[in-house]
Amino acid sequence: MSYLVMNDITKDFPGVRALDNVTIELERGEILGLVGENGAGKSTLMKILTGLLVDYRGDIIIDGAKKLFSSPIESIRTGISYIPQELNLIPKMRVYENILLGQEISDAGFIINYKKMFKVSETILNNIGVEINVNDFVENLGTGSQQLVEIARALSIKSKIIIMDEPTSALTSQEIEKLFDVISNLAKNGTSTIYISHKLEEVLTIANRIAVLKDGKLVGRGDVKEFDKNKLISMMVGHDVSQEFRQSTSKYQDVILEVKNLHYKDKVKDISFSVKAGEVLGIAGLMGSGRTELLKSIFGILRLEKGEIIISNKKTDIKNPLDAIKNGMGLVPEDRKKEGLILKLNVADNIVLSILNKVSKFGIILNRLQNKYIKEYIQYLNIKVASSQMLALNLSGGNQQKTVIAKWLATSPKLLLLDEATHGIDVGAKDEIYNLIRSFSEKGIAIIMVSSELAELIGLCDRIIVIRDGAMMGVLSHEEANEEKIMKLAMGG
Amino acid sequence: MSTKIGYRDSRSSRLTAGKVLSNYGIFIAFIILFVVLSFLAPGKFLTVLNILNIAKQISIVGLLATALTLVLIMGEIDISFAGLTTLCGIAVATWQGSALIQGIEGKVGFTMPVPLAMFLTLLLGLAGGLIVGLIVTKVRVTALLVTLGAGAIYEGFALFWSKARAVTGLKDSFKIFGQGYSLGVPNLVWIFIVFVIIITFIAKKTKFGRHVYAIGGNIQAAYLSGVPVTRVRTIVFGILGFTAALSGILLTSRLNSATPEPQPTYMLDAIAACVIGGTSLAGGVGNPARTVIGVLFLGVIYNGLTLLGVPVALQYIIKGAIIIGAIVLDSMKQRTEGGYVKE
Numbered sequence: 001m002s003y004l005v006m007n008d009i010t011k012d013f014p015g016v017r018a019l020d021n022v023t024i025e026l027e028r029g030e031i032l033g034l035v036g037e038n039g040a041g042k043s044t045l046m047k048i049l050t051g052l053l054v055d056y057r058g059d060i061i062i063d064g065a066k067k068l069f070s071s072p073i074e075s076i077r078t079g080i081s082y083i084p085q086e087l088n089l090i091p092k093m094r095v096y097e098n099i100l101l102g103q104e105i106s107d108a109g110f111i112i113n114y115k116k117m118f119k120v121s122e123t124i125l126n127n128i129g130v131e132i133n134v135n136d137f138v139e140n141l142g143t144g145s146q147q148l149v150e151i152a153r154a155l156s157i158k159s160k161i162i163i164m165d166e167p168t169s170a171l172t173s174q175e176i177e178k179l180f181d182v183i184s185n186l187a188k189n190g191t192s193t194i195y196i197s198h199k200l201e202e203v204l205t206i207a208n209r210i211a212v213l214k215d216g217k218l219v220g221r222g223d224v225k226e227f228d229k230n231k232l233i234s235m236m237v238g239h240d241v242s243q244e245f246r247q248s249t250s251k252y253q254d255v256i257l258e259v260k261n262l263h264y265k266d267k268v269k270d271i272s273f274s275v276k277a278g279e280v281l282g283i284a285g286l287m288g289s290g291r292t293e294l295l296k297s298i299f300g301i302l303r304l305e306k307g308e309i310i311i312s313n314k315k316t317d318i319k320n321p322l323d324a325i326k327n328g329m330g331l332v333p334e335d336r337k338k339e340g341l342i343l344k345l346n347v348a349d350n351i352v353l354s355i356l357n358k359v360s361k362f363g364i365i366l367n368r369l370q371n372k373y374i375k376e377y378i379q380y381l382n383i384k385v386a387s388s389q390m391l392a393l394n395l396s397g398g399n400q401q402k403t404v405i406a407k408w409l410a411t412s413p414k415l416l417l418l419d420e421a422t423h424g425i426d427v428g429a430k431d432e433i434y435n436l437i438r439s440f441s442e443k444g445i446a447i448i449m450v451s452s453e454l455a456e457l458i459g460l461c462d463r464i465i466v467i468r469d470g471a472m473m474g475v476l477s478h479e480e481a482n483e484e485k486i487m488k489l490a491m492g493g
Numbered sequence: 494m495s496t497k498i499g500y501r502d503s504r505s506s507r508l509t510a511g512k513v514l515s516n517y518g519i520f521i522a523f524i525i526l527f528v529v530l531s532f533l534a535p536g537k538f539l540t541v542l543n544i545l546n547i548a549k550q551i552s553i554v555g556l557l558a559t560a561l562t563l564v565l566i567m568g569e570i571d572i573s574f575a576g577l578t579t580l581c582g583i584a585v586a587t588w589q590g591s592a593l594i595q596g597i598e599g600k601v602g603f604t605m606p607v608p609l610a611m612f613l614t615l616l617l618g619l620a621g622g623l624i625v626g627l628i629v630t631k632v633r634v635t636a637l638l639v640t641l642g643a644g645a646i647y648e649g650f651a652l653f654w655s656k657a658r659a660v661t662g663l664k665d666s667f668k669i670f671g672q673g674y675s676l677g678v679p680n681l682v683w684i685f686i687v688f689v690i691i692i693t694f695i696a697k698k699t700k701f702g703r704h705v706y707a708i709g710g711n712i713q714a715a716y717l718s719g720v721p722v723t724r725v726r727t728i729v730f731g732i733l734g735f736t737a738a739l740s741g742i743l744l745t746s747r748l749n750s751a752t753p754e755p756q757p758t759y760m761l762d763a764i765a766a767c768v769i770g771g772t773s774l775a776g777g778v779g780n781p782a783r784t785v786i787g788v789l790f791l792g793v794i795y796n797g798l799t800l801l802g803v804p805v806a807l808q809y810i811i812k813g814a815i816i817i818g819a820i821v822l823d824s825m826k827q828r829t830e831g832g833y834v835k836e
Contacts, residue, residue, distance in 0.1 A: 301717065325719040339717055342710035344777035353707055354718045356700040363699045407718065 001064060003028045003192060004161060009058035011044055011216075014396070014426055018044040019056070020216045026161065026194065029187045033207030033224070034196045037236050037487075038287055038452035039423075040213040042196055046163055050082045051075035081154030085166040087146050091139035096121035098138050099152045124152045127189075128182045144175025151182060155191070162186070163194045168202060169288060180206050198286050198491060200229050212236060233491070237454065237483035252277035255313065256328075256415050256446040259298065262307035267293035269470040271307075275415065277444040280437060282461030284454065284486050290470035291450040292334055295417045298448075299331045300324045312414070325354060330408030332401070334419040334450075340404040341392045348374045348388035351406045358410075377406035382432060398429025405436065416440060418449040422456060434460060454483045466490050518822075519769060519783075523790050530797040537800050545679065551792035552685035553740050553747070554759055555785065558766040559692050560736035562784045563729050564636075565767050566696070568709040568776025569629070571730065573640035574737040575759040576647030577621050579752075581741030583651045585614040585667075586660040586751035593662035594655060607667050615738045621647065622734015626727035636730075651753040661750040671747025681743060688736075693782040705729060709776030758812075762791055765816040773823055791815075 002025040011019040047053040051069030069075045121134040212220035258274035267290040300318035333339035359370040381402040466489035473489040590604030673680045696702040707715040745751040770787030772779030
């Protein structure tokens with residue numbers, strides 16, 4: 001029997017089955033590549049393995065014994081380490097302090113023994129063939145070295161399984177080579193690795209075996225020799241997507257927004273496009289490819305370094321969100337709880353938040369005026385509330401998202417920016433939001449939507465822009481867009 | 494099935510014992526306190542004179558607490574207002590030409606009519622608050638530290654200006670605010686009532702007030718929704734500064750003199766009154782009108798303790814315990830509402 005077996009794991013979120021009878025196995029000293037689109041269930045599976053999610057069906061069996069983790073600490077004690085994309089090191093502490101964080105070596109129970117800590121840390125680093133001065137501050141190390149410090153930390157707690165989530169996203173090619181050497185060395189010594197990455201070439205290089213997830217199901221697994229890049233992509237995207245979400249409309253001709261040569265750090269590079277009234281423009285790309293930053297720089301949250309924003313044929317300087325709103329824009333942000341809603345205010349207050357000018361006279365809010373909007377939008381968007389006085393905190397995800405959309409609709413926008421508008425909401429509410437997007441488009445509102453769900457983009461958008469590392473890789477029309485083409489552009493195939 | 498997911502927290506629509514207690518507990522506690530004191534100090538507590546006395550005592554700190562409520566709703570804190578109150582008390586005293594500093598010969602300060610002195614004092618307070626607000630919002634430093642420093646500066650100026658002595662010899666016309674009566678009720682109390690109505694109206698009925706709640710609830714979402722975050726935050730600090738000046742004027746008028754030592758209890762009492770009145774230190778929640786209940790509650794307790802002959806030292810201990818108790822209750826409420834969410 002394999003060292004680790006995750007057997008028939010099923011996990012439901014309200015309205016969504018995130019994992020459906022997924023089984024993976026991992027031998028001692030094996031490197032398993034775990035691939036899948038955003039939202040395919042990779043993170044959910046790893047959260048279960050690391051004890052972050054406890055409410056699931058199925059078994060975790062390690063070394064022949066069934067395990068039930070009720071917290072991350074138990075998972076760590078069993079020998080499982082998770083190295084997230086954003087590293088968990090303390091930059092202002094030294095390398096050896098980070099490696100032995102939480103298991104400091106002391107004399108008489110409380111006096112730190114630096115010499116021993118030095119030695120132990122050095123031994124761990126030497127064993128994996130890494131030369132880093134253990135006395136350096138972590139903040140002075142490159143990202144590659146920091147990654148190696150994380151691995152050393154995992155080894156210091158005698159981890160048998162190390163999970164790496166997109167470990168190479170910030171590494172140079174030399175650093176990647178070094179990392180791969182270390183992972184191979186670990187494997188020889190019996191430590192197993194679960195390697196999660198969007199970079200398929202890397203997975204094919206380093207992994208012994210590969211597991212492919214799609215929509216919460218395991219759609220492929222086997223020896224790395226059985227796979228190549230194209231096969232992986234077609235497994236990840238599948239071919240069962242209905243493309244009948246929408247018929248493209250072209251009632252309107254005026255260009256609402258045109259952007260030219262937008263630049264923001266290395267996140268948005270020389271991006272130009274335009275959107276017409278009633279047009280739905282999709283933006284596809286992997287997580288971290290600069291999609292959110294693109295929307296944020298148009299909406300005035302991030303200050304553009306270069307580039308022009310032209311609204312209704314007039315060059316406009318958008319310095320902050322208020323300017324954007326005055327120019328007829330609305331942004332439904334990625335994180336509705338942190339950026340979209342005031343959770344402690346009720347639904348009514350949230351809906352009128354951006355139109356307080358319209359519903360007040362001499363600064364005094366008039367109930368007569370605001371109630372009209374509140375009633376209209378609760379009805380139009382079908383927000384399910386017992387009363388408009390209910391706190392936004394107590395709504396379901398779908399109704400919270402509709403409340404955010406209602407807030408922007410109330411401003412009568414010309415352009416709506418949607419960032420992962422259907423993320424984490426149930427299927428029924430998703431459908432309702434699709435219908436809304438269609439009806440906005442018919443009313444002549446231009447829409448730019450970012451989404452990780454390719455089916456959604458293909459079904460709803462007139463055109464799809466694909467970006468990678470902040471740069472535009474291509475534009476696909478509604479007719480030519482399919483998941484395979486998008487993924488190839490997004491991954492640089 | 495998806496259509497059934499309307500809202501998941503059915504508790505929020507039901508009236509439970511816990512909800513009643515957390516929403517109306519302070520009213521119930523206040524009534525019990527009132528009844529108990531009436532029995533413990535018969536003929537002393539429940540008299541018109543004593544009640545008016547309590548009202549007069551709480552009015553000045555009440556003004557500060559009411560304005561402070563706005564700052565707390567916005568998710569900020571200010572610990573400089575007691576110092577500003579002292580400074581403004583000294584200012585309004587020395588600026589009216591007749592003032593004397595004890596032990597020093599001759600008049601002090603500029604000579605100007607009382608209304609002008611009052612007007613300039615209010616401006617001084619407003620400016621103090623706005624400057625703190627600008628430092629907090631523009632430079633983006635923690636309000637706690639900025640106001641800690643500002644408080645020291647105010648007290649320093651107050652000592653410097655008054656040569657560290659009490660300022661007396663004020664004009665008679667100035668006494669009417671702190672010592673006069675209208676319709677049998679002290680003017681101080683009238684001013685307090687009107688002030689509470691105005692601030693509550695601003696908080697609950699105006700665009701500005703809605704912005705304050707939105708910023709306290711989620712400053713990022715408010716900013717992305719087009720709320721002029723910097724302006725609103727600065728003005729709220731300005732309002733508290735203005736109120737500190739008003740309090741300083743009334744205190745000087747009531748005592749007929751101004752001392753450069755800050756009133757030691759103002760800071761503690763004002764913050765405590767807000768928390769007891771249900772304002773969350775985490776921001777986004779609160780009501781200036783309910784702060785009045787907090788002020789009354791504290792006022793009645795101090796009055797009762799004094800009537801019952803409890804030593805001052807013990808009064809301090811009791812006061813501290815009440816404040817900690819109120820804050821513990823507040824944080825427990827936060828926890829059951831928001832929870833420590835683990836994905």
